[in-house]
Amino acid sequence: MRNFLKVASFVVLNLGCVSFSVADEQAVRQVIADYAAAFNDHHIDRISELWSADGILVDRTTGERITGRDAIVQDLRQVFRTHPNTRIFGSIDRVRFIKPDIARVSGSVRVSAPGNTTEEVTDFSALVVQQQTHWVIDTIEESQPAVPASPGEALADLKDLIGRWVDEADGGQIVNEFRYTDGGNFVTRTFHFVREGDVVRRGTQVIGWDPRSGEIRGWTFNTDGSFGDSVWQKADGKWLIKSTQTLADGRAASGTFVLKAVSDDEMTMELVGHEIEGEPQPAGVSVTLRRSAPEEAESGEASAADDGSDQ
CATH class of the missing domain: 3.10.450.50 (Nuclear Transport Factor 2; Chain: A,)
Structure with a gap:
């Protein structure tokens, strides 16, 4: 059977x-x-x-x-x-x-x-x-799981992420912005890391519903030339984001981001099970993202350094 x-x-x-x-x-x-x-x-x-x-x-x-x-x-x-x-x-x-x-x-x-x-x-x-x-x-x-009436309906649980989120960490500012595209069938996430006034890391992610696999997926592109894809799954109020990435130097990386809401205006993000070319990497530090008014943050999102830890 x-x-x-x-x-x-x-x-x-x-x-x-x-x-x-x-x-x-x-x-x-x-x-x-x-x-x-x-x-x-x-x-x-x-x-x-x-x-x-x-x-x-x-x-x-x-x-x-x-x-x-x-x-x-x-x-x-x-x-x-x-x-x-x-x-x-x-x-x-x-x-x-x-x-x-x-x-x-x-x-x-x-x-x-x-x-x-x-x-x-x-x-x-x-x-x-x-x-x-x-x-x-x-x-x-x-x-069989219920089939969403539209791609937008499948992304309904992402609505709490929409907006700008900022983390003051690692000697700089990590900025994320989630927004729906026109029509509401995709969510874009832009992110950048600012240190001493200079943007040292930037990227874009597109999140959408895959009707063939029946899951939410993400595709990430970074300015250093690295790129990756991920599967988003929500359980017990947390998002588990299983990510694979091709680094700018051609190495393969993988890991799972755990995104957890603390309140309507605060959430934590942690990278677990991080590997590069199959070699385990040190556990990522949990960062706290706080919702920010538009005038207080530029567009972008949180990501770590050039080590395959982007979603």
Whole structure:
């Protein structure tokens, strides 16, 4: 069952959620993380351990329903035979405890397979239950994500970023400006870094909806000749911006920006998992961006030095 691949992965990214207690939340996160890891390892026995005996898998798009752990495991065996190189990635939007021993997990998952130019995306809702001393998956329901009526509608969550944002840091001023293009189907982000009155770094990013991959994407171009692209995903009130970049000297860089609102007029940005040519780089320092009136800031955005840390 193809869609099962997507649902199985729903937590390669551990994002914030609501829990009954810290220990319970960690336990639910762990069982789901273990399940995703077991899927990617084709570890059938471990997958079986993580389902309840009467587990149910439902595909609401096709109406297909698989009942019972044994039937689900058998379906997975077939998946692994026909799609041996498929990898799964995902994010949790929310964990909500219905009772101390029952948690509902919701989010989305993506499947990447060799030869496919786009990733498949699905939404999921799962029930995770406590049985004696351990947690297991009891139900997974999957469905196709809602299709935005327009590219502009798909970018609605970006509205809180619109405006000018300034950070006084690193001996200078980092300035960002987000604005909608005419028609509202794209958002542009311009940025520059001013030190001692001179602009030492400048670039432009275009953010838009990709209907083929079903995700928000960004394309960045810097005045030093470097360029990159990114995927924007919102979860638990934070933007996770997975970025890849070709530096001006031809080296490849990657990393994930975490953009988090502190208030209507303040947000933080941090670069994590930064690599250049596959070599890990020191963790980026979290910067605080504050909304600025037009007369107090020039147009532009925050970016670090010429090390591949632009989005």
